Amino acid sequence: MVSYKGYEPVIGVEVHVELRTSEKAFCRCSAEYGGDPDSKCCPVCLGMPGATPSLNPEAHRLAVLTGLALGCKIERVSRFDRKHYFYPDLPKGYQITQFYDPLCRDGAVTFELDGVRRTVGIERIHLEEDAGKLSYKGDKLSIDNNRCGVPLAEIVTRPHMRSADEAMAFVDELRRILLFAGVSDCKMNEGSLRCDVNVSVRPVGSETPGVRCEIKNINSINFIGRAVDAELVRQTDLILSGGTVEVQTRRFNEDTLKTEYMRKKEKTADYRYIREPEIPAVITDEAYVESVRREMPPLPAKREEELRNIGIKAESAKLICSLPKLADYFDLVKKETSDAVTAANLFVSEIIPVMRRGEPCVPPEYLARCADMFAAGDVNIVSARTSLRLSLEEGISPHTAAERHGLFVLKDEGLIKEMIEKACASNEKTVAQIRAGKVSAKKVIIGGVMKLSSGRAEPRLLSRLVDEFFE
């Protein structure tokens, strides 16, 4: 929905991503997912009195990489603060975060939506730590502190989005950038990428922002869209019936597809922010930023554009650049083949579905050779697909598959002539029509030979031989 009863939504999102480090943000505990509850904790991540945190350089580097991937300015000096709140998943009673002086500011993410380019501003990115994990079994609450202290980057956008579709497309593109940059595995279902969505509404055409509600922890891109639309309807109906929108923290109910009241939104003062006294200011100098920039892997929008520039269909380029493992595989194919466009078509139709299912796949050279066979005119496109499929099934090269299963194009003149004779013998009427001057009837003979050769007769050769036959 773009608007509802004359109102439009204004949307800003906060995205938390777990940074892919081996150790936690401020201690040397393992940051690996899973394990027995509380098996990856120490006095630092549990906030015991006297424990001294120190910043994990790898978390710092990945946060800088995140900032650069999103076009942010990296601040030379950033600092950590304590954000206090009480919750069973936070044994320290505060979270170490960056409130006053975040590491990155002023970036942007650009993407296409229905053929139109959109840009969403990034206000800031700060480095912080994750909390523990609560789970309910019946009325019993258990707490696992293994996630306490795992490094997170919080990415805060400006309120630049104007529809559910735009919010979904933004998060999709953000996720893709972070995956390609290699900063996080971005699994929304495992919680390594989580979204809070802020929504307000205003009459279409108005410039005055409305009062926003924040919907916490939405765990799929689809639900982000549903939550925005649910809020657009709820807030608009509330206003039109004479009510006022209150600043609230809400949650999305996946069964009713509606948002529900959680609590009145905390005010900044409620958190009693103070500077974290145990961790010195972080200095990120220009030389360091440049060294991180040099390690930045190529990002998906650029890779997609490069594929389009060599003639690959926009839709295929987008699909190939939807996951690093697909783009990396295709890069190897591209280097090996003389026909990248055919290779891309074969990749999209035959290989991507296999890779998406996580099944074993043929080596990139096989796909490259298969496209080459087509480019050389040795197989037609149907046989190219078939030989690739057989190659996947039987673990043999597409060339061997084409040989074993007789898929090569038929270029043997003698054999084709025999087939023309056979086709003529069973189409006497047609032959008479052709001899009487009805040239178009030749297609019947051509069709007959194609049938006899299971579609493998080389079309130009066949057409020439049919012409010669009737001369």
Ligand code: ADP
């Ligand atoms: P908080 O911690 O209070 O949620 P943040 O500054 O972290 O505040 O995040 C505020 C988010 O709300 C940002 O993503 C911002 O774009 C968004 N936002 C601010 N004003 C509005 C508004 N009027 N309507 C919708 N979203 C808004």
Ligand code: MG
């Ligand atoms: Mg917030």
Ligand code: ZN
């Ligand atoms: Zn620890």
